[in-house]
Amino acid sequence: MLMYPQINPIALQLGPIAIHWYGLTYLAAFALFYFLGTLRLKHEPYRSLVGAGAWQRKDIEDILFLGVVGVIVGGRLGYCLFYRPEFYLFNPLEIFKVWEGGMSFHGGMLGVIAAMVWFARSRARPFWQVMDFVAPCVPTGLAAGRVGNFINGELWGRFSSPDLPWGMVFPQSGSMLPRHPSQVYQFLLEGLLLFVLLWLYARxxxxxxxxxxxxxxxxxxxxxxxxxxxxxxxxxxxxxxxLGLRALDLSQGQWLCVPMILGGIALWVWASRREQAPPPVASKA
Known part of the structure; x- marks a missing residue:
């Protein structure tokens, strides 16, 4: 059984300005996205696209900027709508207090999708070509976010067996019983493992x-x-x-994942049966 190390969420204090570890993990996530995006340019079909359809580093910069906006706006609104709708309905000004925390992955994903729709239309690029470029670069950012959750000592796990070697006590949870360090589980699953599998698949x-x-x-x-x-x-x-539906004793997060899984399966089947237009080739003139 382990004791949660009480980590100061403030990484650096410069007078009245406080730099939080959680903010730094977001910066790390954006930096990783840009780095992986430059590598993604070497993958097909992006490497072979030429002319007006060619991909450049400028596209990564624009996608990153729009993605940041989508993550922040969508993540905040998603949290308010999915997790605390009644509270924010009667306290709408609280929505703008993003510094107090409260972000939703599913809302952030919808925000990013909306941003990528705008990018694809403004650049006259196929929407799914854009989304396929972005997807493999996302999991490392999710992993960075889970590191921030652990540093903040938030989103702890359910109670674990006292015999679990890595069971951890989170005093801020109001209990001194060991819990699963679920932030670490999500870091490993949704972050590292998903990145490795998706990156190899997308190559x-x-x-x-x-x-x-x-x-x-x-x-x-x-x-x-x-x-x-x-x-x-x-x-x-x-x-x-x-919070969440009681049916089948599933959490809100699990219910939000069900349409993702079903939608992903349907999308893959649709894509496998869809005729693909040939990529543009360089002119010999």
Whole structure:
């Protein structure tokens, strides 16, 4: 049994300015995305695209900027709608207090999708070509976010067996009983393992939308598994009531993963049967 190391969430204090570890993990996530994006340019079909359809580093920079906006806006609105709708309905100004925490992956994903729709249309690129470019670069950012969760001592797991060697006591949870370090589980599953599998899958030529479908299914499955070990969120306006549907004793996070998995499977099947347009070739003139 381990004791959670009480880590100061502030990495650096410069007078009234505080730099939080959680913010640094976001910066790390964005830096990893840019680095992986430059490597992704060497994969097919992006390496072979020429002319107006050619991909450049400028595209990565634009995608990153729009993605950041999508993550922040979508993640915050998703948290308010999916996890605490009643509270924010009666306290709408609290939505803007992002510094107090409260972000949702599923909302952030919807925000990124909306941003990529705009990018694809503004650049006259196929939407699924854009999403397939982005998908393999995302899991490392998710892993960085879970590191931030662990440093903050938040999103701890359910109670574990006292005999579990890595069971950890989180005093801030209000209990001194060992729990699963679910942040670490999610770091390993949704972050590192999903990245390795998705990156290897995306390195070979695939039909448009298949890489995106792989991400949806992979993340949905790994998050669904991790939720069995993660303490369900609470509705703060109604203490003691677990958030999420009671049916099948699944958490809110698991119910949000179900359409991801089903949608990913349907997308992969649709993409495998869809006729693909040949990539543009360089002119010999």
């Amino acid at each position: 070979k030529p695939r039909k448009q939308a298949q890489v995106s479908a792989f991400f949806l299914v992979g993340y949905g499955i790994f998050r669904f598994i991790a939720e069995f070990f993660r303490e369900p969120d609470k509705i703060f306006a109604h203490p003691g009531n677990e």
